[in-house]
Amino acid sequence: MLFNTTGFLVFLLVVLLLYYIIPLSWKQKKGMLLLASYIFYGLWNPPLIILLWISTVVDWTAGNKMAALKDPKKRKYWLLLSIFVNLGFLAFFKYGNFLMENFQIVLGLIDISYTPPKWDILLPMGISFYTFQTMSYTIDLYKRRMQPAKTFLDFALYVTFFPQLVAGPIVRADELIPQFYAPKKATQHQFFTGLLLLTIGLFQKTVFADSLLSGVSDTVFGAGSLLLPLDAWVGVLAFSGQIFFDFAGYSLCAIGIAMMLGILLPDNFRYPYGSIGFSEFWRKWHISLSTWLRDYLYIPLGGNRNGFTRTQINLMLTMLLGGLWHGAGWTFVVWGFLHGLFLTVERFAKSTFKVKIEGVGMKLFLAFLTFNCINITWVFFRADDFKNAIDILGSMFFIHGSKPVLMTSHIVLVLALMTLVFFGHFAMRKLSLVSVIKSTPKWLLVLAWGIMMFGLMIVQTTGQQFIYFQF
Numbered sequence: 001m002l003f004n005t006t007g008f009l010v011f012l013l014v015v016l017l018l019y020y021i022i023p024l025s026w027k028q029k030k031g032m033l034l035l036a037s038y039i040f041y042g043l044w045n046p047p048l049i050i051l052l053w054i055s056t057v058v059d060w061t062a063g064n065k066m067a068a069l070k071d072p073k074k075r076k077y078w079l080l081l082s083i084f085v086n087l088g089f090l091a092f093f094k095y096g097n098f099l100m101e102n103f104q105i106v107l108g109l110i111d112i113s114y115t116p117p118k119w120d121i122l123l124p125m126g127i128s129f130y131t132f133q134t135m136s137y138t139i140d141l142y143k144r145r146m147q148p149a150k151t152f153l154d155f156a157l158y159v160t161f162f163p164q165l166v167a168g169p170i171v172r173a174d175e176l177i178p179q180f181y182a183p184k185k186a187t188q189h190q191f192f193t194g195l196l197l198l199t200i201g202l203f204q205k206t207v208f209a210d211s212l213l214s215g216v217s218d219t220v221f222g223a224g225s226l227l228l229p230l231d232a233w234v235g236v237l238a239f240s241g242q243i244f245f246d247f248a249g250y251s252l253c254a255i256g257i258a259m260m261l262g263i264l265l266p267d268n269f270r271y272p273y274g275s276i277g278f279s280e281f282w283r284k285w286h287i288s289l290s291t292w293l294r295d296y297l298y299i300p301l302g303g304n305r306n307g308f309t310r311t312q313i314n315l316m317l318t319m320l321l322g323g324l325w326h327g328a329g330w331t332f333v334v335w336g337f338l339h340g341l342f343l344t345v346e347r348f349a350k351s352t353f354k355v356k357i358e359g360v361g362m363k364l365f366l367a368f369l370t371f372n373c374i375n376i377t378w379v380f381f382r383a384d385d386f387k388n389a390i391d392i393l394g395s396m397f398f399i400h401g402s403k404p405v406l407m408t409s410h411i412v413l414v415l416a417l418m419t420l421v422f423f424g425h426f427a428m429r430k431l432s433l434v435s436v437i438k439s440t441p442k443w444l445l446v447l448a449w450g451i452m453m454f455g456l457m458i459v460q461t462t463g464q465q466f467i468y469f470q471f
Contacts (some may be wrong), residue, residue: 001043002465003198003253004205012257014170019261026183037162041125042095048124051089056159059134060152063141067135068253075142082138086131093123098328104165108374109357126166132292134159137173139296146174147324154180163257167250167468169268169288176263193437196271196449196470199254200433203452204249210464212417221382223405225391231406235420239382240375244273244421245456246467252433267432273374274425276357276366278342281374293322307397308351315347316340326381331389335380342373356452367426 015036018308019029042049062082066075091099095223107113137158140146149155158177186194220227220235227235251268258265272284281291298318304311316337323336357363376393383389395401428436 001040002468003250004202004210004464011036016260020185027153028178029303033162034153034157034160035177037160037165040162041165042159044125046406051093051124051127052130052160055086055089055130055134056156058082058137058165059159060149060155062138063148066138066141069420073308079142081139081275083135086135090127090131093127095328096429108221115362122462129168129170130159130165132289133170133173136170136292136296149173149177150181160233161258161263163254163261163263164265167466168255169251169254169266170292171185171265171288172373175266179263186260186262190259190262193434194256194259196437196445197252197259197433199449199452199456201249201252201254201256203455204245204252205466206459207452207455208417209242209245209249210463211459213238213245214464216406216414217242219405220389221384221392223391224388226401227392227395228402228404229396229398229400230411231404234390234414236375236379236382236392236396236410240273240378241414241418241421243378243381243467244269250466250468267434270432271425271429273422274367274427274429275369275370276363276429277346277370278339278373279430280429281370282339282343289322293318308348312344314412315343319343321346331380331383331386334389337375338377339381342377364426367429368422371422 001011010360015033017022018032024032038052041052059082062078065078069075069078104115137155141148149158152176157180158171158173161171161176162274164171188216216238217235217257220231221239248269255265268287268289270284270287272281275281275284298314300315301314302310303314317340319336319340321336323332323339326332326335357366376396377391379396380389383392440448
C-alpha cells in the first residue's frame, strides 16, 4: 500500500478512528496497530509476511537468550544465528540473481560455459530496512547496550510499525520500543504537526518528484545516446531533486503519521544539498542509514582509531557496502566508491591543510562544489548500466550529441526549482523542518498548507512507487 494513494488515506483514517474513538486498552491498541501493519504490508504480497514473522521470532528468541546467558560463546552463537537468518534472507532475495550473474561471468573468464536456471526471485518490499532494524536490536543486546523488549507484542510492533516499515527511517530499538510501554496519544499540536508533515511529504512526492521532475529524468536517462551538455546536466539535476523529494517525502510521511499516533520517529533528512563537504552531507542525508553504517560497520572495523591509512580503508569499505546495500548492481558499488573517495579526499585535505572555512562566499562555493560532485555520483545511482552512465557523463563533459531531447520549458523549470533547492538548503542547513514549522507564523503555515492541498488536488495522487521501495 502506497502513501500516495486514496486507498492508503482511507486505511489511515480507519486506523486513527480505531486508535482514538473506539474504547480500547493500550494492549488492544498495540494489537490493532500490529494487525494494521501486517495488512499494510500484506496487500503487496501476503506470503511475504512469513519473512517478517521469521525475522521477528528469530530475533525475539535470540535477544532474550543473549540477555539471559552469561557464557560469551553461547551469546555469540545466538547473535550469529540472528545475523545469519537476516543476512541470509537479504542475500537470497536481493542479491541472488546478482551473485549468480557474476558467478557466470567468472566462469566465462576461464572458458567454462554455464547457463544457470532462471530465478524469478521477488524482492520483498523494505527488506533492507527491516533487516537492518532488527539486526540493530540483537547487536545492541549482545553488546548489552539495552534491555530486551518487555513483551513479544512490543517487539513485533517495533519490527513492523507500518509508517516506517517499508523505507525507514531505520529506527533503533531503544528509540522506539520504550514508546510502546505506556499509552500514547498525540497532543493537539503533535497531531496537526504530524498532519502537516504528511501533507508536505505527499506534496514533495506527488508534485515535485513525480509530476515535475521524474519525466525529465526518465527522458534523459532513457535517451540511449549522447546528449547536449545542457540536457544531460538538467536530467541529472532532475534526478537529484526527484530522489530527494521522493525519499525525504516518504520519511516526512512516516514521521508525520507516527506523530499523529503520539509516536516520535527521528529525522532522516536535514537539508542535505546545502552541505559544506561530504561528511556533512552524510550527517544530513538518510541519517538513519548513515548512523547505522557508522555504529555497526565503520566503528567495529576500527573507525579512526588505528591511524590515517586504516581510517581511510575503513571509510571506503563502509561506503562500498553502503552502495551495495542500495542495490544489487556494480553501478551502486561505484556510487558508494565515489562517495568513499570524496570522503577520504576531504578527510586528507582537512588533516593536511587545516584551513578554517570562514565567510559566506567561501561556504557557498564549497557547498556548490559539494552539490555538483554529489550530482555526478547520482549518475551511477540512476543509470541502468555502465554504458548509460558513461553516455550521461560524456554528455555532461562535452563529448556530446547534437539533438536536444528536452523542451526549453522543462529546462527552465528544473533549473529554477533546483536553484531554489540549493539556496534553500544552504540557508537552512543547520535547522530541522520541525523547528522551522515551530518558528513560522501561523498565518504563513496556513497559507502554505492551503497551497500544498491545492497542488495535491490538482495533481491528485499519482500512485507511483517510492524510489527506495526497491531497496
